[in-house]
Amino acid sequence: MNEEIMRKRVYGADHEDPDPGPRPGRAYVELVGGPLDGLLLDVTDRPDEQRRTAVPLSTEIGRYGPGGHALYGPRPGAPRRYDWQGDTP
Template structure:
């Protein structure tokens, strides 16, 4: 299936439609790195977390392999995008 909608980070491997955002939720797009183009649900994040925080997200394809994490940080001036800042163990 060729679908132009972005993948939602954290969806289950057997989710029948891992590209459909949950209504009423807030998402940001991940830019760069191994999770490029995916969306992450930030519904429960505080405004400060969305502008200054970021997230270390599990990614098996990074520098540290299975169990490693990809660091994404909010893009200054663009609250809808978080940029890849590198990998962490």
């Protein structure tokens, strides 16, 4: 993994975790735009066909507040980036 990726925080990591960054041997995509911009999403256990579809991610900082979700999907031609597609309740 390159140094820039190693400094990023992984989505779902505990705020108290002294090392919330990526772990060796795991696969990540970068979330781009929206409330989770810049975080990494661990996709290691997602089958390839699921990696090509959008995923709703829980967030309290989106349009719908606590209980809401931000929808991110793969960027065409750049499978290591998932673009924000909007918020859902």
